[in-house]
Amino acid sequence: MKTNHQKAVVVSPINLKRGQVSQIKKVLEEIMGTKDFLLEIIPKPSLLGGIIIQIGSREIDLSLNGKLKQIGNSLNK
Amino acid sequence: MEKLGTDPILIAVQIVNFGLLLFLLKVFLYKPILKKIEERRQKLMTIDKERELLDKKILDFEEKRATIINTAKKERDQIIEEAKHLAEIERGKIIEKANLSTRDLLTKVSLQIESERERAQKEIDTKVLNLSLAIARKITKRLMIGKIQQRSVGYAIKELRKMKLANEN
Numbered sequence: 001m002k003t004n005h006q007k008a009v010v011v012s013p014i015n016l017k018r019g020q021v022s023q024i025k026k027v028l029e030e031i032m033g034t035k036d037f038l039l040e041i042i043p044k045p046s047l048l049g050g051i052i053i054q055i056g057s058r059e060i061d062l063s064l065n066g067k068l069k070q071i072g073n074s075l076n077k
Numbered sequence: 078m079e080k081l082g083t084d085p086i087l088i089a090v091q092i093v094n095f096g097l098l099l100f101l102l103k104v105f106l107y108k109p110i111l112k113k114i115e116e117r118r119q120k121l122m123t124i125d126k127e128r129e130l131l132d133k134k135i136l137d138f139e140e141k142r143a144t145i146i147n148t149a150k151k152e153r154d155q156i157i158e159e160a161k162h163l164a165e166i167e168r169g170k171i172i173e174k175a176n177l178s179t180r181d182l183l184t185k186v187s188l189q190i191e192s193e194r195e196r197a198q199k200e201i202d203t204k205v206l207n208l209s210l211a212i213a214r215k216i217t218k219r220l221m222i223g224k225i226q227q228r229s230v231g232y233a234i235k236e237l238r239k240m241k242l243a244n245e246n
Contacts, residue, residue: 012230013221013226013229013230014226014227014230016230017227020230020231020234023234024234024237027234027237027238027241030241031241031244048214048217048218048221048226048229049217049221049225049226049229049230049233050229050230050232050233051230051233051234051237053237060237060240062233062236062237063233064217064221064229065214068210068213068214068217071210072206072207072210075206076202076203076206
């Protein structure tokens with residue numbers, strides 16, 4: 001039987017600790033409303049800091065790069 | 078009479094002779110001559126009359142000429158005055174038009190200058206901002222090592238929780 005697993009991708013500048021992974025997983029379970037999903041951690045050193053979470057087509061940018069972009073956009077207005 | 082040396086018959090004959098001569102002269106000389114003189118006098122009178130008429134005509138003509146010249150002069154002056162007046166009006170219109178054009182041009186140029194200034198200012202602001210962000214990124218890159226990166230992940234997770242709570246509310 002084929003099951004449709006949802007997938008969440010977490011991009012991080014460093015290798016996450018176990019505790020951090022479980023914290024993220026817990027929050028994602030509450031956001032997605034299910035425990036049945038695949039969590040993928042991708043290390044990306046160019047991120048500088050923070051994390052980026054991708055759930056399907058939705059992206060949650062909590063990275064430093066993202067913050068700097070937001071500052072730039074608000075100053076440009 | 079003979080004692081005086083005169084002959085009465087001779088005198089009588091002389092008188093008759095003289096009379097005859099007079100008569101002949103009168104008929105054949107004086108009358109034609111006088112007639113001619115009279116004709117000439119009449120002719121001269123006619124010429125005088127004609128000359129008087131001509132003089133009168135010349136006077137009339139001169140008067141008419143003077144009147145025409147006066148009228149023409151008046152009309153000429155009037156035309157010149159009207160032309161001057163019209164030229165003055167046109168001059169005013171041209172000056173007004175030129176002034177408006179100049180004002181319009183100045184306004185346009187001022188607006189253009191202001192627009193350019195704003196654009197340049199925006200460009201400078203953007204460049205300064207981009208430069209500042211680039212510097213911030215570089216500095217952050219140098220600073221973000223080890224524990225600091227760990228902390229940043231921790232903050233991100235806290236923010237994720239806050240976001241979840243905000244969505245629930």
